[in-house]
Amino acid sequence: MNRPTKIITEASQSYSFSRRAIVLGSAQGAVGLVLAGRMAWLSIAENERYQTLAESNRINLTLMPPRRGWIVDRHGTPIANNRTDFRVDIIPDRLEKKGRVLTLLRSILSLSEEDVDRIELDLKHAAGFQPVQVADNLSWDQYAAVSVRLPELPGVQPSRGFSRSYPTGAAVAHLTGYVGVASPELFRKLKDPLLVTPGFKIGKDGLEKALEPQLRGVPGAKRVEVTARGKLVRELASRPDRPGMTQRLTIDVGLQEYAARRMGTNSGSCIVFDCTTGEMLAMVSMPAYDPNSFSDGISHWEWQMLSDNDHVPLMNKVLQGLYPPGSTVKPMNALALLQAGVKPEERINCTGVLRVGTGQFHCHKRHGHGPLDMKNAVMQSCDIYFYEMVRRLGYDHIAPVARAMGLGQKFDLPFSSQRFGTVPDSAWKQRKYKADWTVADSLNASIGQGYVLVNPLQLAVMASRLASGRALTPTLLMDEVHRNAPSMGFDPAHIALVREAMYGVVNLGGTGGAARMQVPGVALAAKTGTAQVRRITQAERNSGVLKNGQLPFKLRDHALFICFAPADNPRYAAAIVLEHGGHVVRELDTPGIGRDIMTYLFDRDRAMAALAAVEPSWGGDIRTRMTAEATAYRAAQAKVTAPGAADATETNVDAATESDAVNAASEASNATASELATNSSDGGVAADGSPEPQDDPR
Numbered sequence: 215m216n217r218p219t220k221i222i223t224e225a226s227q228s229y230s231f232s233r234r235a236i237v238l239g240s241a242q243g244a245v246g247l248v249l250a251g252r253m254a255w256l257s258i259a260e261n262e263r264y265q266t267l268a269e270s271n272r273i274n275l276t277l278m279p280p281r282r283g284w285i286v287d288r289h290g291t292p293i294a295n296n297r298t299d300f301r302v303d304i305i306p307d308r309l310e311k312k313g314r315v316l317t318l319l320r321s322i323l324s325l326s327e328e329d330v331d332r333i334e335l336d337l338k339h340a341a342g343f344q345p346v347q348v349a350d351n352l353s354w355d356q357y358a359a360v361s362v363r364l365p366e367l368p369g370v371q372p373s374r375g376f377s378r379s380y381p382t383g384a385a386v387a388h389l390t391g392y393v394g395v396a397s398p399e400l401f402r403k404l405k406d407p408l409l410v411t412p413g414f415k416i417g418k419d420g421l422e423k424a425l426e427p428q429l430r431g432v433p434g435a436k437r438v439e440v441t442a443r444g445k446l447v448r449e450l451a452s453r454p455d456r457p458g459m460t461q462r463l464t465i466d467v468g469l470q471e472y473a474a475r476r477m478g479t480n481s482g483s484c485i486v487f488d489c490t491t492g493e494m495l496a497m498v499s500m501p502a503y504d505p506n507s508f509s510d511g512i513s514h515w516e517w518q519m520l521s522d523n524d525h526v527p528l529m530n531k532v533l534q535g536l537y538p539p540g541s542t543v544k545p546m547n548a549l550a551l552l553q554a555g556v557k558p559e560e561r562i563n564c565t566g567v568l569r570v571g572t573g574q575f576h577c578h579k580r581h582g583h584g585p586l587d588m589k590n591a592v593m594q595s596c597d598i599y600f601y602e603m604v605r606r607l608g609y610d611h612i613a614p615v616a617r618a619m620g621l622g623q624k625f626d627l628p629f630s631s632q633r634f635g636t637v638p639d640s641a642w643k644q645r646k647y648k649a650d651w652t653v654a655d656s657l658n659a660s661i662g663q664g665y666v667l668v669n670p671l672q673l674a675v676m677a678s679r680l681a682s683g684r685a686l687t688p689t690l691l692m693d694e695v696h697r698n699a700p701s702m703g704f705d706p707a708h709i710a711l712v713r714e715a716m717y718g719v720v721n722l723g724g725t726g727g728a729a730r731m732q733v734p735g736v737a738l739a740a741k742t743g744t745a746q747v748r749r750i751t752q753a754e755r756n757s758g759v760l761k762n763g764q765l766p767f768k769l770r771d772h773a774l775f776i777c778f779a780p781a782d783n784p785r786y787a788a789a790i791v792l793e794h795g796g797h798v799v800r801e802l803d804t805p806g807i808g809r810d811i812m813t814y815l816f817d818r819d820r821a822m823a824a825l826a827a828v829e830p831s832w833g834g835d836i837r838t839r840m841t842a843e844a845t846a847y848r849a850a851q852a853k854v855t856a857p858g859a860a861d862a863t864e865t866n867v868d869a870a871t872e873s874d875a876v877n878a879a880s881e882a883s884n885a886t887a888s889e890l891a892t893n894s895s896d897g898g899v900a901a902d903g904s905p906e907p908q909d910d911p912r
Contacts, residue, residue, distance in 0.1 A: 277407060279414035280431030281376050283458030285390060285421060287467040288493075288692060294390045294422070294505075296376035300357035303345035303412040306337055309369030318367060322359050323349050328861055332513075335862040345395070345412040347511055347863070350377065375413040378422075378509040382467060384836050385474035388499040388530040389465065391420020392508035394867065408433050415509065419869040420530075421461070421690075424628035431458035462692040464493035472814050473498045476825055478802045478832045479839070481525035482792035483532045484811065485674035489778060489787040491697055492678065492686035496811075497671075499535075501527040503870065504840065517864040519847045521875040524767065525793075528870040529879060532670050533632040536883060537791055538890075539662040540743030541595045541904050542673060542776045543616070545680055545712045547660060548588050550615035551603050552708040558588040564598035568605075568657075575601055575657050576903040592715035593724035595742065597661050597903045604660035605653060612659070613639040618685075618702060620675030621668050625688050631871045633880070635672065638665035647892070654897055662743060663899040665891045674789035677776040680716070681739075681784035683709045716741055717781040729777065729805035733816045739784075740777035740808060744797065746905045747772060747886055759902070762796030770796030771905050775804035779812045786815050801828045 285294040302323070309315060320330055329349070336346045348370070349356075360372045378393045380386055396409035396416050408414055411433070417423035434455030473484045477500040486496040503520050507513075520527050529535065552558060566582035568575045577583065577597040583590075591599035604612060617623065622637035636642070638659060640651035658664030671688065678686050683706065684699040716739035719726040726742045748769050750759055762770040773795030778787040788811060790804045797803050814821035833839045870876070890899065899905070 276436045277411045277414075278434035278436050278452070278455050279375050279408070279411055280433050280455040281457040282378060282393070282415075282431060283425075283429040284460045285425075285429075286460060286462050287465045287470075288463065288495075289466070290462070291467050292381055293386055293463065293465065293467050294378060294380050297379045298374075299350055299377035299413070300352040300354065300374055301350035301372070301377075301413060302348040302352065302357075302360050303371045303373065304333070304337065304348055305345055305369050305371055305412070306340055307369075309337070311368070312337070315367055315370060318363070319348055319360070319370065322363070323352070323356055325349065332861040332863070339862075345371065345410065350510060371412045373413045377413075378415065378506075380505045380509070382471050383504045383506060384500075384502040384840060385471040385498070386467070387420075387502035387505045388532065388871075389420060389463075389470070389497050390505060391422040391424075391870075392418055392505035393422050394418045394508055395511070418508070418867075419871055421463075421628055423869065424630065425461055428461060429458040432456035464488075464495065464690055464692055464695065465497065466495045468818075469811070469814055470496045470498060472821065472825070473811050474500055474502075475829065475835055476807055476810050478807075478829070480792045480795060480802055480807075481531075482790065482795065483535060483670040484788065484790045484807070485532055485671055486786060486788045486811065486815075487674055487678040487686070487688065489678035489681045489686060489784050491695055492688050492699060493692075493695055494688055494690050495786070495815075497532050497690070499529070499531040501525050501840075503527050508867070508870070511863045512867060514862050514864045515848060515851045516844065517867060518851075519844065520870075521873065523875075526875060526879045528873050529876045530629070530631060530871050531791070531793070533627075533629055534669070534871060534876065534880065535791065535793070536633050536635050536667045536669055536880075536887065537772050537774070537793075538664075538666055538745035538887070538899075539621070539668045539673060540745040540772070540774050541662055542676075542741050542743035542774045542789075543621075543662040543666070544592050544595060544600060545716055545741050545776075546616060546619050546621075546676060547600055547604070547612055548592050548715065549680070549704060549708055549712050550612045551588065551607070552711065553615060553704065554607050554611045556588070556603060556607075558711055561585040561587050562591070562596075562599045562602050564596050566598070568598050568601045570605065570653055570657070573654065573897045573901070575897055575900045578903040578905065589711065589715045589718065592712070592741070593718040593722060595719075595725045595904065597900070600660040601657045601900065604656050608640075609651070609656040609659045610639050613637050616666075619679050620672050621666075623672060623675070625671065625675070627688065627690055630869070632671075633669060635667035635669055636665055654900065657900040658891075658898045661900060661904045663746065663890070663904070667887055670789050670791040673774065673776055673791065674787060677778055677789055678787035680709070680712060680776075681778035681787045713739055713781065713784075716778075720777075721781075726775075726805050728800070728803070729775070729809040731779065731809055731813055731816075733813055733820065736779055736816050737781040738777055738779045738809060738812055739781035740775060740805070742805065743774035743776075744905050745772040745774060746890065746899045746902075747794070749889065750902060763798050765796070767794050770794040770798070773797055773804045775808045777808045777812060779816070786812065788812065801831070 281296055284292055286292055316330055333348060340346050357372055380390060393415040401409045417426040432455060435453040469486060473496045477484060484498040488495055507516060563585045564577055564583040566577050566580050583594050583596045586596050586599050616637045622635055624632055624634040643649055643651050655664055659666050675688055679702060683702055683704060685702050686699045687696045689695045717737060718724050720729045720738050720740050726740045729738055729740050731738045773792040775790045778784040788808060790808050792804055810821050810824050829835060
């Protein structure tokens with residue numbers, strides 16, 4: 215079928231062109247309007263955003279870590295402060311051409327081969343945003359040499375700031391704790407850029423961790439103009455940081471350091487209180503670590519050395535150590551007996567053994583003390599007296615007074631780790647073991663063994679409450695001191711009798727004669743104690759019980775001591791606990807340590823002279839001994855560890871007091887205490903009496 219031919223005229227052509235022109239023109243106009251609108255939006259509504267982006271290309275904004283607040287003692291002496299520090303870090307995410315950068319840094323900073331190996335290992339294990347330390351404590355010339363060559367060192371971050379410093383080192387380690395780089399997990403949780411700013415560190419343990427909000431401060435910001443290639447053009451106005459707040463403690467740092475040194479080579483703790491206010495003047499746990507090492511980034515080998523040490527230097531023994539209190543509870547027991555109506559003049563004849571049913575319970579003095587009243591029973595630490603009195607009354611009359619004295623109590627102190635022990639009674643045993651309280655349980659508890667467990671802080675609180683008769687609360691921060699503590703409600707005559715007995719322990723022929731002070735006009739009142747940590751088999755009893763000097767360290771008895779002075783008007787109180795001290799070395803035993811620490815409070819020169827006479831025989835002061843130990847351990851590690859690996863920064867360190875070594879030591883201590891308490895079919899420790907050595911230097 216043929217279609218008719220369409221005739222195109224001039225008019226139809228003109229109409230078709232005009233229509234296309236209108237369509238195209240409308241489309242162009244619409245596009246133009248869109249572009250104009252977009253330009254208007256960008257130039258007006260989005261002006262601030264893009265101006266900021268453009269500015270960020272030209273201006274480099276870097277956070278400046280705030281200066282951390284100082285920790286000072288009661289007199290304002292620094293315990294933890296800041297020192298000016300030039301350092302260089304590498305940000306792994308920004309690092310390019312690692313080999314070339316490390317070679318250049320090695321040349322500029324004179325790094326050793328071991329340093330480079332350590333840096334490469336740290337880079338391998340670090341999170342991408344986590345700064346890896348190249349070097350710190352740089353000279354100005356070294357810092358400047360790196361700064362001017364930054365365009366050749368992508369990923370390298372020099373910084374000028376402040377590093378944490380602990381002037382007295384290990385003496386305050388468990389008091390202050392330490393600071394360190396924030397963990398990747400914390401950054402992922404909080405997304406705070408300050409946490410990954412080179413040079414910034416947070417509190418990891420102790421007061422540094424507990425007081426982090428007050429100590430941290432507010433970061434500053436540094437603004438510099440750079441080229442498109444990142445080259446520095448000029449520095450612009452910067453925002454200064456706002457330092458953290460200074461925290462003033464009740465601690466006397468001079469006493470703190472003296473007590474740490476006087477502990478010598480022992481493993482243990484010492485706490486000193488002002489027993490008029492409850493202010494803690496010293497809180498020492500030894501051996502310890504150098505918090506400066508943690509602050510700078512502790513090496514793998516040093517962390518391993520601390521973890522392997524059987525004296526557990528990572529543990530805060532003041533708060534985390536639990537021990538049977540031994541005979542140190544006898545003054546408190548005497549107070550409880552008085553409260554229960556026992557006449558202080560009533561005598562018990564100590565023949566060296568008490569027979570209860572078919573069991574025999576001995577005194578530490580095998581042939582007995584003869585007839586003793588309450589005061590002399592405390593002075594001579596007679597077990598038979600307390601066996602008999604507690605057997606008559608039952609330990610349920612003693613336990614409430616023990617709790618009132620602070621045993622088993624958890625105190626509100628700025629520390630995350632605190633174990634508070636056990637003050638048992640019949641109801642407690644029924645709840646825990648579904649078993650009845652026995653006479654043997656009472657006898658063991660009467661000499662501070664069996665189920666009774668305390669930490670050294672509680673012993674110091676007990677000493678201060680016996681000295682003052684008031685319910686003192688331990689405090690560590692000067693702005694939280696609880697003054698005017700209430701009376702504990704005990705008869706003042708009863709408190710006075712207990713004080714007289716503790717005076718006699720030291721000054722009237724009691725068991726603590728070695729603690730007698732030489733300061734004119736000042737007498738010490740005290741109570742010694744020994745706590746057994748092992749089962750003594752019948753075979754060993756038959757052949758002769760081994761002395762502490764014949765036993766391995768971990769099997770020796772604990773040595774304990776509580777005291778206050780002046781005896782007639784108490785001002786200071788203290789407690790000392792030596793793990794496995796065993797009364798083996800007289801100069802390192804609790805009475806001498808307690809005497810010298812108390813002497814420091816009344817006659818500093820006399821105390822320092824006494825320390826100078828004995829400290830060289832222990833291998834020197836704390837720093838000297840730690841250096842010698844570290845050198846020997848490092849030399850041994852070099853034989854079995856690949857170069858650089860031992861020096862690599864330990865990245866799994868969080869809190870020393872929560873380390874595997876501390877947890878293992880706590881579990882072992884719990885197991886020992888449980889075995890001694892529950893396996894008492896033969897009478898337990900009371901079958902032998904409190905383990906006072908026959909050649910007791912006290």
